Amino acid sequence: MRIPRFTSILSAGVIGAFFFASAALAQDDPLPSWNDGASKQAIVEFVEAVTTDGGADFVAPADRIATFDNDGTLWVEHPIYTQLAFALDRVKALAPDHPEWKTTQPFKAVLDNDMEALGKIGEKGLVELVMASHAGMSTADFEKIVTDWFKTAKHPRFDRPYTELAYQPMVELLEYLRDNGFMTYIVSGGGVEFMRPMTLEVYGIPAQQVIGSSIKTKYEEVNGTPVLMREAEIDFIDDKAGKPVGINKFIGKRPIAAFGNSAGDRQMLEWTGAGGGARLMMLVFHDDADREYAYGPANGLPDTHFGAFPQDLMDEAKDKGWRVISMKDDWNRIFADR
Amino acid sequence: MRIPRFTSILSAGVIGAFFFASAALAQDDPLPSWNDGASKQAIVEFVEAVTTDGGADFVAPADRIATFDNDGTLWVEHPIYTQLAFALDRVKALAPDHPEWKTTQPFKAVLDNDMEALGKIGEKGLVELVMASHAGMSTADFEKIVTDWFKTAKHPRFDRPYTELAYQPMVELLEYLRDNGFMTYIVSGGGVEFMRPMTLEVYGIPAQQVIGSSIKTKYEEVNGTPVLMREAEIDFIDDKAGKPVGINKFIGKRPIAAFGNSAGDRQMLEWTGAGGGARLMMLVFHDDADREYAYGPANGLPDTHFGAFPQDLMDEAKDKGWRVISMKDDWNRIFADR
Numbered sequence: 001m002r003i004p005r006f007t008s009i010l011s012a013g014v015i016g017a018f019f020f021a022s023a024a025l026a027q028d029d030p031l032p033s034w035n036d037g038a039s040k041q042a043i044v045e046f047v048e049a050v051t052t053d054g055g056a057d058f059v060a061p062a063d064r065i066a067t068f069d070n071d072g073t074l075w076v077e078h079p080i081y082t083q084l085a086f087a088l089d090r091v092k093a094l095a096p097d098h099p100e101w102k103t104t105q106p107f108k109a110v111l112d113n114d115m116e117a118l119g120k121i122g123e124k125g126l127v128e129l130v131m132a133s134h135a136g137m138s139t140a141d142f143e144k145i146v147t148d149w150f151k152t153a154k155h156p157r158f159d160r161p162y163t164e165l166a167y168q169p170m171v172e173l174l175e176y177l178r179d180n181g182f183m184t185y186i187v188s189g190g191g192v193e194f195m196r197p198m199t200l201e202v203y204g205i206p207a208q209q210v211i212g213s214s215i216k217t218k219y220e221e222v223n224g225t226p227v228l229m230r231e232a233e234i235d236f237i238d239d240k241a242g243k244p245v246g247i248n249k250f251i252g253k254r255p256i257a258a259f260g261n262s263a264g265d266r267q268m269l270e271w272t273g274a275g276g277g278a279r280l281m282m283l284v285f286h287d288d289a290d291r292e293y294a295y296g297p298a299n300g301l302p303d304t305h306f307g308a309f310p311q312d313l314m315d316e317a318k319d320k321g322w323r324v325i326s327m328k329d330d331w332n333r334i335f336a337d338r
Numbered sequence: 339m340r341i342p343r344f345t346s347i348l349s350a351g352v353i354g355a356f357f358f359a360s361a362a363l364a365q366d367d368p369l370p371s372w373n374d375g376a377s378k379q380a381i382v383e384f385v386e387a388v389t390t391d392g393g394a395d396f397v398a399p400a401d402r403i404a405t406f407d408n409d410g411t412l413w414v415e416h417p418i419y420t421q422l423a424f425a426l427d428r429v430k431a432l433a434p435d436h437p438e439w440k441t442t443q444p445f446k447a448v449l450d451n452d453m454e455a456l457g458k459i460g461e462k463g464l465v466e467l468v469m470a471s472h473a474g475m476s477t478a479d480f481e482k483i484v485t486d487w488f489k490t491a492k493h494p495r496f497d498r499p500y501t502e503l504a505y506q507p508m509v510e511l512l513e514y515l516r517d518n519g520f521m522t523y524i525v526s527g528g529g530v531e532f533m534r535p536m537t538l539e540v541y542g543i544p545a546q547q548v549i550g551s552s553i554k555t556k557y558e559e560v561n562g563t564p565v566l567m568r569e570a571e572i573d574f575i576d577d578k579a580g581k582p583v584g585i586n587k588f589i590g591k592r593p594i595a596a597f598g599n600s601a602g603d604r605q606m607l608e609w610t611g612a613g614g615g616a617r618l619m620m621l622v623f624h625d626d627a628d629r630e631y632a633y634g635p636a637n638g639l640p641d642t643h644f645g646a647f648p649q650d651l652m653d654e655a656k657d658k659g660w661r662v663i664s665m666k667d668d669w670n671r672i673f674a675d676r
Contacts, residue, residue, distance in 0.1 A: 062538075062544060139586055183546075192587075192590070193590075196590045200400075206400060207589065207590030207591050208521075208546075208588065208589045208590055208591065210590065214587060216583075217583050217586060217587070218579070218583070219579035219580075219582050219583055219605055219609070225612055226582065226605070226608050226609050226612045228582060228583065228586050235587075241556070241557035242557075244557050244564065244566060245554075245555050245556070245557055245566065248477055248555060248566050249530075249552060249555070249573075250546065250588060251545065251546045252530070252531075252534045252545030252546055252548065253545050253546065267557055267564070270564050271557070271564050274563055274564045
């Protein structure tokens with residue numbers, strides 16, 4: 001009896017310790033929605049390198065700036081950009097005051113739900129839609145319109161509010177970086193005042209760390225009260241070569257880490273990578289039609305109007321050591337549970 | 339003997355306690371360069387009101403935004419703006435490459451040290467000087483030029499580097515606010531890339547919390563390396579009605595406290611004051627010719643080209659409960675000791 005009893009006690013202890021260790025590991029893993037693999041490893045190694053005091057790649061907390069594209073990097077951008085869905089809803093809501101829209105493009109296409117015609121409106125038509133839906137009110141009124149829309153609008157495929165369609169692995173990454181002394185910024189081609197009402201709740205990113213495209217605002221007094229009126233004029237396009245410009249304008253420091261998913265993020269990653277010391281540049285690749293969407297045209301996936309990832313971006317990533325995140329292989333879940 | 343001894347012990351104790359309390363008070367005073375008076379009291383009462391958890395005026399730390407003008411509010415702006423002194427020095431340094439400047443205004447006035455002609459160059463001439471001295475190089479090169487200039491340039495009257503001419507009472511105020519959970523921002527008509535190289539060292543304010551006027555930058559690759567080139571085109575003028583516009587653009591939140599010293603700060607204080615809850619708006623009034631400068635034209639002081647405080651601003655301050663800081667009466671010292 002003695003040996004078996006000893007063995008069983010030992011076994012129980014070993015098994016207990018094993019379970020305890022597993023539980024502790026699972027609890028301590030800051031990136032539980034990431035599968036083990038090269039992407040997750042690259043993130044953890046980078047963070048350890050820049051936060052190890054006395055290490056060769058140590059970066060002072062004040063310079064730990066990480067920038068994130070939004071559409072397609074932090075949340076869903078298909079079948080159309082969330083902000084475009086908002087603009088279409090706004091045009092429909094405002095249509096009763098604009099009878100001429102019934103016969104004028106691009107508004108007619110919106111009111112007729114004519115997706116084929118909408119696909120052809122081009123940049124000029126898109127700007128017209130944005131101005132008609134985003135300008136002509138105060139910043140406070142626009143914030144309320146956006147906030148109200150987020151409360152009711154739902155994604156057509158996932159049937160959930162857009163604010164629930166942040167990628168859970170990226171939310172974990174944002175938190176992991178902040179827990180390690182990083183400041184996390186959004187640097188998006190989307191409208192800054194469309195994003196700010198939701199970024200704190202969805203990503204933990206406060207308004208002052210959201211950089212985006214903007215229209216001009218004008219300071220006015222209305223009945224003795226100062227307001228900022230949103231004007232139908234482009235102020236800044238925070239996309240492509242505009243991203244490093246926006247980063248310099250708003251932050252005044254070069255990021256040490258940058259995350260994107262499309263050709264619009266190329267220059268942000270180039271600018272980030274051109275700094276000295278340890279750097280982390282990553283691109284989310286949408287290769288998961290089952291759980292989300294699959295689009296390229298890189299690697300032979302279908303081309304798209306929204307967030308295209310061209311082959312030459314894939315080639316540049318390979319050439320420059322930017323890491324490509326496979327949604328299908330690197331993420332064990334896409335969204336937080338309901 | 340007994341009673342006297344007891345008395346003397348008691349006295350020693352009381353006196354000791356008194357000195358101890360005084361020392362503690364002096365040590366605990368976060369604003370030692372401020373004289374006791376209405377200005378200091380208003381600051382302390384405001385900070386206590388917005389930081390008292392459960393109080394009627396409590397403000398969550400995320401919304402404790404305080405904005406500060408720079409020239410004349412945080413540091414000296416006479417006899418001319420520091421950035422103009424920099425521009426004049428740059429024009430002189432670049433003159434050998436521009437022989438035509440010897441006969442062309444506004445450059446001729448600079449090279450001849452003709453202050454009377456300089457006073458007449460107007461806004462167009464000023465923009466020409468700024469573009470000639472601030473554009474045509476990369477952001478990295480400009481940062482180095484500015485940093486080097488600050489190392490050697492000295493103020494003509496005080497014979498000290500400009501970076502030593504921050505107002506010590508305002509530096510204490512910045513620290514006091516930050517110690518109470520505020521984010522402190524500079525919102526200046528001055529050039530953002532002229533200020534950022536010195537704001538952390540001088541004011542404890544990092545680059546991303548500096549808002550200012552800017553010229554456009556353009557992303558380019560030079561010999562395979564990405565650079566941001568500074569172009570001779572105005573991007574944004576962060577002055578007067580531009581200040582609330584800049585605050586909304588960069589911060590996306592309304593400040594609860596704002597500090598200025600001239601007509602250029604009027605709209606920033608109006609915008610701040612128009613929000614709900616406890617607010618603190620203050621204007622520095624330069625009424626101390628002995629220790630610094632005295633200029634208005636408010637209250638009959640001499641008018642000026644640099645940071646004028648007009649009478650109607652003084653009237654608006656009185657009307658709206660903005661507090662006017664008398665440099666002469668409220669500050670027991672102006673600059674930190676050498």
